[in-house]
Amino acid sequence: MDRKERFSKIKHLYNRAGFGLSYLETEQLSRRNLAKVVDKLLEGPTIPDEIRIQSAEDNRRLLREQQELNARKDQNEAEKERKKAYLRLRNQKNQELNLAWIDKLIHTGYPLQEKMTLFWHGLFACRSETTYFAQQLNNVQRRYALGNFRTLLIEVARTPAMLQYLNNQQNRKGRPNENFARELMELFTLGRGNYTEQDIKESARAFTGWMYNRDWVFEFNEKVHDTGTKTFFGKTGRFNGEDIIDMILARPEAADFIAEKACRFFVSDQPQPAHIKEAGRRFYESGYDIKALMRHIFTADWFYAPENRGNKIKSPTELLVGLSRTFHARYADPKVLIRLQQNLGQYLFNPPNVAGWPGGRSWIDSSSLMLRMKIPSLVLNDGEIDFSGKADPEEEAVIAVSRAAVPSRGKRKSFVNAEVDWAAFTRDFPKDITPAELAAFLLQVQPAGKVMSMLADNKGLRSTAIEVASLPEYQLC
């Protein structure tokens, strides 16, 4: 394999498995054996890397205070103010959590771990108004991002965020709530058509007692657990939740289901059934070892096939994080990143529903595309923001307490106020790189000749880079 091809493979690998890699690092890695590069990529930190913007104690204190307040029959003015303050604080904390993750995504030394966390974030899609719960779920998804899928699944199912979101907290003996059992099979492991309504009913009973306690910590509650016999997938026994998960994972369809999701996320919007089957088999044989699945994908010939390069539309997160990494951007007021996420249609921690973000072409409409093409000039060239944006439905309560009325929708002119470290950006490239070479590196799909010659007309890396990042081609990875 010639050097150019190895270079381009490493570039592709890091675009998909991470959020891009600098030119010089790409060059260094392309001298190494690809399998070894993949092995290195699969390594996570030895000490778990967590987001900790809210502590368990703070969370308990806040929730208690809230419970007490809500228990009052009538609130006096001071109490009403406390409630308003709580709503504002909650919103602020949720934004902080979002930004803490964005910061990690941009600056992590373990790009695949973060990319996998993003993958699980979309697969086990969940919203929680309680910052601590959302943070905890995110940390669980990060900790087991490249671990064993069974462990990940069980740990996710036991987070208060998921117990609340899919109503397992209300799932009790004699009064089953089927929400979790249904999504477990439909969205987390098997997909429609691989189970019956009866399977849902019976397995819901097995998950009774999976609850969090009065301190908001998971604790199996024997008192509400249904110990009776259940018939699931044709077998009868006194199954509990873990038995059900084992019976689901005993079916190769579950491995294929996750393999398909992974191929869609990392390889192509339309992955080849043969490749999915192959990756699914490997995953199944490994006993659901996520590393084994990802190693298989990243070392497969088809992963590097021309039709699988430069053909995926970047998610808003990939676009924002990739751009910030490549250009060493820092944001004076990172809240602007929240506005961008909302307007681009991927507000982390706020998926549209439990099915996650549909991805692919659904990211693109007139407005989101125009904004995407404008972002480079906003971030890299102090461009003016001429949109006010749309609130997430969950923020309505804060809107309602924060102002007397809807503000006039006039133009609020503002800037992103990003600081771009151009010196660092330039250092990432060889000194003699030409505009055309820079464009070829920043893009995964080569633009047509005329655009190329327009880009090549530029003087200097900086103006070339801004133009390149503003192209439709830059939306692909």
Add this chain to the structure above:
Amino acid sequence: MKRRDFLKNTALATAGAWMVPAFLKPLEALAMNDLSGYKNLVVIQLSGGNDGLNTVVPFGSDIYYQKRRSIAIKPEEVIRLDDMQGLNPNLAALQEIYDQGWMTIINSVGYPNPDRSHFRSMDIWQSGSDANQFLSTGWIGRYLDSNCQTCKFPYTAIEVDDALSLALKGKTKKGIAVRDPAALFRNTNEPFFKRIAQQEKEHLDEDNLGYLYKTMIETASSASYIQQNSKIYQAKAAYPASGFASQLKTVSRFICSGLQTRVYYVSMSGFDTHVNQPGQQGNLLKQYAEGMNVFLKDLQANNRLDDTLVLTFSEFGRRVEQNASNGTDHGTANNLFVFGGRLNRKGLFNAAPDLADLESGDLKYKVDFREVYATVLDKWLGAGSNQVLSRNFSTLDFI
């Protein structure tokens, strides 16, 4: 290149020079005498869950006053519509509209197994799904997919906003978000974007890159279509100074200019009134009513009201019983307003919600919101609702 220059220059002088492939060429705006009979739908979303019971007040019900000790609207303040129901006094500006026969109130609109989360319920309303179904397209988007005459152009459905809601996203076709036509036009006419778009006709393949280029060119061509054609009409009516009213003014300008747009989408925010509801909701309702009053009369003055149908909905209503903070928490079924110059059923469409017949403290729905959608699709937009909603819903007779 100078800092701050790039992508900020405007090129109004050379506007319209896009090389638009013939199949993407926009239609002309309708001439004034062709305008008559061109039906428009305007959807207004009240985000946050508007409290329907304090909007259309069941002042004839004792239960209402028992459950809402401190936030109920007093009987003497209600604008009476019949012996049972009346409007919140902040909706005074709607009385004239109501009396003209331009307004219908449909009570108890909802869906089975209601979800009390904002985003999920909004998702259900916008996609037109069942409570346990997850669709990644919206009901208006699927109307665009169904190949109506002008559906290939994004401006067939315009959202007056910066970002496009799920409601307007179809599988293959999407509407366009335009808050300010001039700004969108400027953005798509950045010299840099124009240059790349002009050169890239060969990229219009079926792959993702082709999709991006096609979207870019369609956006530009829709932006110049909207900008050029909406210059024709300048609103004479005096709209109030609220953000909501200015969105309505934009819609009126588009409708009266003869844009070949079928659906307009507008939203208004801030209805999630958990604390101190009366003042907050009162303000919003006042803005809403005053904006609507001017908007509808503006359309009437331009002979467009007969061809316009306006729906106003919110993702859910609120609990019957107030909370401890002088507010209300998330509920279920709600009322929905229909406006237009040619309504078949005017005034109160159905009975007030039965406050004695609740389900865990919440109203039971009587009309599925998709029956309202089906009615609009079949009887107003002339599209097959069973295709768009992927099943048959009965239609109602308000139009």
